[in-house]
Amino acid sequence: MFQKIKRIVLGRSLKSDELDHEKFSVLWGLPILSSDAISSVSYACEEILMVLIPVLGLASYRPLMGVAFAIICLLMILVFSYRQTISAYPQGGGSYIVASENLGKTAGLVAASSLAIDYVLTVAVSICAGTAAITSAFPSLLPYKTLIAFVMVSLLAIGNLRGMRESSILFGLPTYMFMISILIMIITGIIKVLVLKEIPPVSADLHQPMQDLTLVLFLKAFSSGCTALTGVEAVSDGIPNFKAPAQKNAKRVLTLLACIVFMIFVGVCFLATMYHVVPNENVTAIAQISSHVFGNDTLMFYIVQATTAIILTMAANTAFADLPLLFSILAKDGYVPRQFMARGSRLSFSNGIIMLFLLSASLVMIFHANTHHLMPLYAVGVFLSFTLSQAGMFVRWLKTKEGKWKHKAFINGLGTIITAITCMIIAASKFFHGAWIVLLCIPIFVFVMRKIHQHYEQVKRDLDITEINDSLIRKQPVPTRIILPVDSINRSFIKAVNYAYTLHCDNMEIYHVDVDAYATQKLQHKYGCLQLDIPLCCEQAPYRNINETLLHHIEEEAKHLLPQQTLTIIIPQFVVTHVQKNILHNQTSLLLKHKLSYMRNVSIISVPYVLHE
Incomplete structure (x- = not known):
């Protein structure tokens, strides 16, 4: 009976030689491995405004664009850096492999722990944000948002257990629908205000500025908006998931990702300045913008909300694609249980998928599917892994001096400095709001992984035969x-x-x-x-x-x-x-x-x- 249910839910078992047919093309790799970064822009603008408006009020919208362009500049640096990582490390593994090889195993384990925490939080935050989009359109569902979030995590896990090819089609189409609907909203909103001269109403919740913009406030807003950059490393982590030529396809996806994030993030922030969006716990910024642009209870309003909810849910799929792969690499090196190396009946790393489901579902239940409560935990881990990856690549170019190494070292060196500063800003500004939990978990995870590795090494020494000869056998x-x-x-x-x-x-x-x-x-x-x-x-x-x-x-x-x-x-x-x-x-x-x-x-x-x- 169990096998019949498993076959119905997950599909038929796949042979090992069918693995190549399960890998991503550029068309489907883009939505699967970029959905986290693309979807992050839907709440990154709101996170910036949540910092600025309580202090600056009506004057918040001018610095909003400055913060947005600072984040886009950092995005471009990261994209250039990760393109070099893809060239140098075609086997994937991202920050863990780069840091381990160039900075030492401890740095690699710190990067792996940071990424693992970030992926778990990516699922929890994305699912909760998707649930918020649903309840913004249908307020009557607010009492059930924790249940809705749990069901959505469960469906994602089942979809990924079915295998890469089926999950790419299942989760790829909604990503493209989100891109199209948001671009239509941006173009329509700009035309209505700049061409048709429509004057947006000013919210009564806005007040006159209580103080001027300070560097500390700008940096705090910048750190909150950096959630838009989470998921950028996913493409370099998941190179083995692409069809041949894997490296070239990964670079194309990374470039397309940067262009899409630039257009959507800047566009949403620009609309937020024109329509004077004010963060609301029960109504998302995207919902407010689409309401202004298309009107409430219109078809396009519901399309934008539906696609936003779906893309935010699908963003979690980036973690489901990459964390099991990272665990398989760590398992191969002996830092997590060996079971994470095994592929399931559908050729996916099913143990990693199940582990990610259990951890993220627990966070959803503990935080009652509240995105703003989870957000302070977010981005610290990913920017720490960014920093270690950039530093590892910088050291690599100094050691190998391959090709045009000087300008490559400059790009990675600049990336190291900027991501390190950003990481410190995020850690400092969000420390007492929950970032301390992540900073505490990272060394604990490193300690546990080292203990697992010591155990495997001890077992290897105990089982190893130093000299093979006929005296070992009882003749x-x-x-x-x-x-x-x-x-x-x-x-x-x-x-x-x-x-x-x-x-x-x-x-x-x-x-x-x-x-x-x-x-x-x-x-x-x-x-x-x-x-x-x-x-x-x-x-x-x-x-x-x-x-x-x-x-x-x-x-x-x-x-x-x-x-x-x-x-x-x-x-x-x-x-x-x-x-x-x-x-x-x-x-x-x-x-x-x-x-x-x-x-x-x-x-x-x-x-x-x-x-x-």
Whole structure:
């Protein structure tokens, strides 16, 4: 039944050689890997105004464009820098690979931790912002916004578990619809004001400025607006997801991403200045602009709101495309569990997708799907990874001196300085609003990843064979010692005894722990009727501690083993066909096997007997 449901929800399993058909072209790679950056502009303008309006009031709109152009300048620097990263590191991995190779493993793990946190927050923030767009159009849904957000995260996870190709078509079309509808809104709004000379109303909530614009206020607004740049690194992280030529296609997508973000972000900010948008907790800035441009309850108003809600939801798909890939690289290096390397039935890194779903869904529930509560946690991690990536590339050019390395080093050096300053501004301005949580989590994640790596290295050393020769193999048979625990004479026990005889072992015993004299006498009588040539050993347990008594006996027997000799424990176990009834049986056997698994010279064999109900 489970397999049928899985096939219906996720689709048929794919062969490994079908992986190339699952990769992105430029047409579909753009919406999947750029949806985070493209959608961020829908709330970045609002975040800037939330800083400026309480202080500057009606005078907020002039510096708004200055902040917007400062962010666009930083975007261009990042795009030029990441184009160089794509050329130098075609295997993907982005900041983690660049920082690890050029700045050391610790820097790489810091970058990986920052990116992982950012991707989780990307899903949570994007989903919550998409939910806000829905409730802005339909206020009656406000009480259900947490539930709506959870359902949207679940649908995204299922869509990505179906595989890259299907998710690209499923999530790509809404991204293009958003771009078209927002561009129509920008063009229409500009024409109505500048050409048709329509005078927008001024909100009654606006007040006269309480103070002048200061550098600190400008930097605070700039740090809030930098959420528009989250997701820029996703293209360089996901190079392996592109069809050949992967590098060239990744560069094209990155260039298109920069052009689209420039047009939409500047356009939305310009409309916000013309229509005097005032941030409202229940109505987004985009909803206010589209209401002014198209009017309430018009078809275009609902189209803009619908596509905005969808693109904000789809923005989370960037994280679903990149975080599992990052985890697979970290797993390959031994810094996260190896299970994250495995591809699922649809050739996606399903364990990474499930992990991302669980973490992001938890954030949505904890913060009650409130975008503004999550936003202070956002952008710190991504700008830290930006800085480490730029610094890593700068060091690389200084070391290798490849090609026109001087101007490349200049671009990456400039990018390092600007992103580092931006990171410090964001961390300082949002520290007490929640950024401290991210700054605390990063070193914790680095510590945990190092511990995982130490464990894998220790396991590797323990299992490694330094010199392979014929002395490792037992060419002469070594006598084996077998113990078969018995509680009662039944069909399961008979099957275990018959199996034991197939091992042709002369050193075997049947062992029983005596906790009930009458039951033991009954067992001895039945055992005598079998006329076996295997001795029955009964040992009393006055405290009725069956497993402890048996384990003590096995430990004592293990002490007398010859070199390279193994003590084999055969455990009869019956299996119930109804899975839910298994909890009623075999608990003692499971605990026993768990304890025995820690004994190096002891082997465990389970002999199942299936009960047909």
